[in-house]
Structure formats: structure tokens, C-alpha cells
Amino acid sequence: MKYLSGKEKEEAKNFMDLAAIVANGSSCLRTKCGSVIVKDIEVIGYGFNSPPGNKRLEKCLKDDLPDGFKSDKTCCIHAEERAIMLALRKDPQGITLLGSRLYFIRLDEKGEKTFAGKPYCTICSKMALDVGISEFTLWHEEGICVYGTEEYNQLSFGYKR
Ligand SMILES: [Zn+2]
Ligand SMILES: [Zn+2]
Secondary structure (H helix, E strand, C coil), X not given: CEECCHHHHHHHHHHHHHHXXXXXXXXXXXXXXXXXXXXXXXXXXXXXXXXXXXXXXXCCHHHHCCCCCCCCCCCCECHHHHHHHHHHHHCCCCCCCCCCEEEEEEECCCCCEXXXXXXXXXXXXXXXXXXXXXXXXXXXXXXXXXXXXXXXXXXXXXXXX
């Protein structure tokens, strides 16, 4: 992983801001997240989290899950998954995804960007790795941090609460 500086950081900040705008479309009752995928400064995919079909639920499913529920506990398709699916709709061969960079941001209740915690979502880390995205970008207190997708996947699997 590396923290960006200078011109690279400015450029990345613009894409983070764009991801935050995308996040506003989310209908999730819990958290709004956004993601954009960029290849050679072109946005090739974007998405926000929300329940399948972008439905608006009365109540988050997560609230009623039994203890020990085995699978992904979010009610939503994740923002990163949506961004990848959109990129694949536009380019079913997925060539544009190869070597691309994914940006992820989560908003707080006021709609402001928040710092991400450590990588933990193995659903998205595996998917990003599988389609050939080369970098995964988060916003930390220390700045904008770029992880290699392989590294991001390993860190996600090593996540401890
Ligand atoms: Zn949700
Ligand atoms: Zn995820």
C-alpha cells in the first residue's frame, strides 16, 4: 500500500469526491457508500450500495438476522460490486477492468465523507481481484491510500475485529 501525494493525490481526491456524489443515490437505511472504477483517468464503472434492484426497504434486513447467520449480513449489494457489474455491462469482455483502480468511500449520516477502517470485505476484495482490477483505494486519516488488489484481499482475509 502507498499513500498518494502531490498531483496523484489531487487526482485521486477528485475521484473520491465523485464516489461520494454517487453514494448519495443509495437507498440503504444503514450507510451510504459509493465506488468508482477508473482506467487511464476515465471512469469505467460506478455504483452505490443498496438492496437488490435498488429497492427501498422499510427496515434493514440486518436487524432481524438470527445470531450466527452464516452469509453476508448486509442488506445490500455493495457499491464496489455494483461498480464492477456496471463496468462489465459496458464491456462484457472486461478488458477495460484490467489494470484499473477502484475508489471506495462511505458517508456519515450528514452525507459527509468518512475515513475507512481497515480492509475487511472479502466479497469485494475477491471480486476486484478476480476481474483484474489492480488497485483498491480507501480514504484513511493519514490520506488517500492505494492497495494492490492482491494485498487488499489478503488484508481483508486477515481482518480481526
Ligand atoms: Zn444496506
Ligand atoms: Zn464489499
